[in-house]
Amino acid sequence: MINVTTENFDAEVIQASLSTFVLVDFWAEWCGPCKALGPLLEKLEADCAGRFTLVKIDSDAQQELSQAFGIRSLPTCILMKDGKPLDGFMGALPEGKVREFLDKHLPSEDALLAEADAQEAQAALASGDTASAQERLAEALAAQPANDDIRFDYVKVLMGNGQLDEADAALAPGLAQIPVPLRFAALRQWLNAMRFVTTDPRGQWEIEQFDALIAANKRDFDTRFAKSRVLMAQGDYTAAMDELLEIIMRDKKWDEEAPRKTFIAILELLTPPKPKIDVNATGKTASGIEIAGKSAVQEDPQAAMVSGYRRRLSMMLN
Numbered sequence: 310m311i312n313v314t315t316e317n318f319d320a321e322v323i324q325a326s327l328s329t330f331v332l333v334d335f336w337a338e339w340c341g342p343c344k345a346l347g348p349l350l351e352k353l354e355a356d357c358a359g360r361f362t363l364v365k366i367d368s369d370a371q372q373e374l375s376q377a378f379g380i381r382s383l384p385t386c387i388l389m390k391d392g393k394p395l396d397g398f399m400g401a402l403p404e405g406k407v408r409e410f411l412d413k414h415l416p417s418e419d420a421l422l423a424e425a426d427a428q429e430a431q432a433a434l435a436s437g438d439t440a441s442a443q444e445r446l447a448e449a450l451a452a453q454p455a456n457d458d459i460r461f462d463y464v465k466v467l468m469g470n471g472q473l474d475e476a477d478a479a480l481a482p483g484l485a486q487i488p489v490p491l492r493f494a495a496l497r498q499w500l501n502a503m504r505f506v507t508t509d510p511r512g513q514w515e516i517e518q519f520d521a522l523i524a525a526n527k528r529d530f531d532t533r534f535a536k537s538r539v540l541m542a543q544g545d546y547t548a549a550m551d552e553l554l555e556i557i558m559r560d561k562k563w564d565e566e567a568p569r570k571t572f573i574a575i576l577e578l579l580t581p582p583k584p585k586i587d588v589n590a591t592g593k594t595a596s597g598i599e600i601a602g603k604s605a606v607q608e609d610p611q612a613a614m615v616s617g618y619r620r621r622l623s624m625m626l627n
Contacts, residue, residue: 310351313364315373321364326389330361330415333387335368335380342401343384349404350386353411360415361388388414423453430462442466450479457483457490464496473503491577498574502541511535512542530556530563537571546575550618557625572622581611 313321313333325331334350336343347365354363368375368383378387378394387397388410398410416424426449433442446463453459460483467476477500483493506512511519511532519536522529533556540549549571556568 310354311362311364313366313374314371318374322389323392325362326392329359330395331389332361332363332411333378333389334363334365335375335378335383335385335387336365337367337369337383339369340383346384346386346401349401349407353404353407357411357415358418359421360418361411390414419452420456423449423456423459426452427459427462430466434466439466439470443470454482457493461492461496468496468500468503473500473507476500491573494570495574495577498571499541499578502538502571505535505538506542509535512539514539516540527555528559530560530568534564534568534571537568541571541575546579547614547618550575554621554625557622561626569622569626572618576615576618576622579611580615581609 311317311321322331322333332350332354334343334347336347350363354361366374368380378385382399384401385397385399388395396410396414398407402410426445430442430445430449433439433445443463443466446459446466449459450456450463460479464476464480464483467473467479476496480493480496480500483490484497486493516536516539519532519539522532523536526532533552537549537552537556540546540552553568553572553575556563557572561569
């Protein structure tokens with residue numbers, strides 16, 4: 310349990326909620342129900358063992374925070390995640406009702422373990438240890454088979470390690486969803502490209518061999534598409550998209566729009582994850598509390614590149 314004021318609100322509530330759930334308990338010294346609820350919340354925090362963090366705000370002493378949250382009665386509890394209020398309740402609810410409220414939103418212990426494995430996997434990838442990353446992600450996915458984020462990362466690692474059959478099997482549940490999530494469709498296109506270079510003789514061609522045929526016939530779409538797959542498998546995504554745009558420019562419907570679908574898949578694979586909330590970029594916390602340190606927001610270079618290629622595709626299709 311942490312006592313929060315305007316001075317540490319950003320660190321202990323907004324920033325903390327980017328990585329865990331934070332339950333904010335607004336209370337006051339004169340409030341009898343608050344004194345009944347407070348010890349219960351502390352007990353539940355201990356029982357939940359890391360599933361959420363409890364913070365307490367003295368509503369009388371921290372009126373700016375109370376006003377920002379629109380507190381009208383005490384006690385009031387607000388559950389925060391990713392810098393924003395998620396849900397809440399008022400009054401000194403009995404333990405069963407508070408547990409019900411928490412269980413509605415908080416991850417299970419298995420989910421927390423899976424998330425820990427996923428974080429270890431990302432650290433292993435950052436250090437170049439792809440074998441350990443694969444092992445951690447396999448454990449995480451076994452614990453949370455419905456977690457699409459973990460499945461996506463696991464398939465990418467398998468593909469990066471050249472285990473295409475294993476990647477195919479791990480991807481199958483994602484492709485079975487209706488509708489198929491775009492990122493899993495993107496992985497399918499990437500996997501198709503990697504299959505191509507291992508099964509089609511052109512997969513071993515030098516780029517110059519493709520270029521010679523294309524120079525002789527600019528509408529040789531089959532060769533252009535084969536070249537884009539080789540480039541995609543090699544990780545030269547922008548060159549692959551440039552080749553796909555050449556096909557789309559000349560024939561939008563060729564091969565049941567396979568170039569467009571592949572182009573969109575590459576964009577999805579290249580799109581960086583949404584950045585965590587940076588309160589310094591706006592000058593305010595998610596709850597509207599003014600803070601110091603406002604700074605200009607700069608677009609990520611990769612995000613800018615993806616945006617540029619999206620615009621180019623849109624121009625070709627219109």
